[in-house]
Amino acid sequence: MPGFATRAIHAGQAFDPRTGAVNPPVYQTSTFVQERVGGLREGYEYTRGTNPTRDVLQELVADLEGGAQGLSFASGLAAEDATLRALLAPGDHVLMGNDVYGGTHRLVRKILAPWGLQLSTVEMTDLDAVRAAIRPETRMLWLETPSNPLMKVTDVEAVAALGHEHGLTVVVDNTFASPALQTPIALGADVVVHSATKYLGGHSDVLGGVVVTATEEAGEKIQFLQFAAGAVSAPWEVFLTIRGIKTLALRMERHSSNAAAIARTLVDHPAVERVYYPGLPDHPGHEIAARQMSGFGGMVSLALAGGAAAARRFAESTSLFQLAESLGGVESLVNYPAEMTHASVRGTELEVADNIIRLSTGIEDEADLVTDVQQALERLG
Numbered sequence: 453m454p455g456f457a458t459r460a461i462h463a464g465q466a467f468d469p470r471t472g473a474v475n476p477p478v479y480q481t482s483t484f485v486q487e488r489v490g491g492l493r494e495g496y497e498y499t500r501g502t503n504p505t506r507d508v509l510q511e512l513v514a515d516l517e518g519g520a521q522g523l524s525f526a527s528g529l530a531a532e533d534a535t536l537r538a539l540l541a542p543g544d545h546v547l548m549g550n551d552v553y554g555g556t557h558r559l560v561r562k563i564l565a566p567w568g569l570q571l572s573t574v575e576m577t578d579l580d581a582v583r584a585a586i587r588p589e590t591r592m593l594w595l596e597t598p599s600n601p602l603m604k605v606t607d608v609e610a611v612a613a614l615g616h617e618h619g620l621t622v623v624v625d626n627t628f629a630s631p632a633l634q635t636p637i638a639l640g641a642d643v644v645v646h647s648a649t650k651y652l653g654g655h656s657d658v659l660g661g662v663v664v665t666a667t668e669e670a671g672e673k674i675q676f677l678q679f680a681a682g683a684v685s686a687p688w689e690v691f692l693t694i695r696g697i698k699t700l701a702l703r704m705e706r707h708s709s710n711a712a713a714i715a716r717t718l719v720d721h722p723a724v725e726r727v728y729y730p731g732l733p734d735h736p737g738h739e740i741a742a743r744q745m746s747g748f749g750g751m752v753s754l755a756l757a758g759g760a761a762a763a764r765r766f767a768e769s770t771s772l773f774q775l776a777e778s779l780g781g782v783e784s785l786v787n788y789p790a791e792m793t794h795a796s797v798r799g800t801e802l803e804v805a806d807n808i809i810r811l812s813t814g815i816e817d818e819a820d821l822v823t824d825v826q827q828a829l830e831r832l833g
């Protein structure tokens with residue numbers, strides 16, 4: 453099999469046979485002319501069901517994640533919603549990590565719990581705790597690794613094995629690592645979900661989500677929901693995502709090396725109480741990360757010794773690291789989770805301490821990013 457960088461550029465993307473165009477045409481159309489009643493030309497009927505541009509992205513992500521089927525949605529949460537509703541039924545229990553994306557938790561708590569889903573959360577890095585939290589009605593384990601924002605690392609192989617002992621579907625949100633660094637299906641996961649808005653798209657210019665399933669059977673169930681509920685991605689967003697993925701391998705290398713440099717800078721500074729980065733040898737998940745990832749990624753979090761005031765000050769003092777939600781783009785971003793990304797989970801078990809800062813390290817020059825972080829730390833006095 454060709455390597456990852458090659459597949460990111462070529463999988464699912466033969467040149468257009470009609471014109472020789474090297475890029476997939478953007479089929480910006482809602483419908484397709486039929487030859488006779490019910491006689492479809494190339495199997496295409498209506499874009500909510502299938503669209504040739506979307507097919508390219510779906511094949512591409514299935515290939516990169518090593519799954520049977522890929523499905524593309526309008527956002528990460530749309531992809532997650534379809535996954536949960538297609539694979540679970542009212543009365544089922546889903547066990548999630550206690551550090552899943554806040555929007556994922558909100559989706560289940562506010563939308564799917566009234567529909568009948570039961571939710572509880574657990575420390576996913578503790579296998580005994582996971583085993584103890586599985587109930588007779590549990591059907592799914594849902595985890596993120598590295599997690600947001602504390603960069604906890606879960607052993608996917610071990611959790612998948614435990615889940616399968618109990619007949620559960622194991623879902624991994626692979627947004628933070630991307631398939632360039634980690635492929636959960638190869639480690640035993642049944643389903644991978646992504647916010648393609650982040651590293652897959654990679655340029656903070658598109659919203660999208662994808663699901664990749666290990667089996668055709670699960671893929672068909674989710675595909676039915678994609679068609680029947682309709683949260684599909686539009687052709688132009690799909691094109692931008694495909695275009696982003698072509699440089700994913702290169703970008704993740706630079707994100708990782710820049711993040712490692714930032715982490716080293718932070719570790720040595722007295723204003724910093726703790727640094728959360730799986731590439732640091734004293735990170736509790738370092739060995740598992742080194743085993744299951746081919747790089748440690750671009751996300752770094754830190755706890756400031758000066759508490760909430762210092763964290764706010766830091767977040768407002770960087771200049772290259774711009775203050776914004778989201779992550780995974782070429783530009784560096786700083787986020788204050790307690791009042792930004794994680795404000796919606798305040799008061800729940802997902803609450804984040806108010807001295808934590810999360811950095812999404814972009815692909816700018818390393819020296820410039822390090823200087824920016826240093827000057828922001830100096831301002832803390």
Ligand SMILES: *Cc1c(COP(=O)(O)O)cnc(C)c1O
Binds near residue numbers: 627647659661
């Ligand atoms: C952003 C994000 C999501 C949600 O994706 P959207 O594209 O914003 O809907 C889900 N999981 C993780 C880990 C994320 O970072």
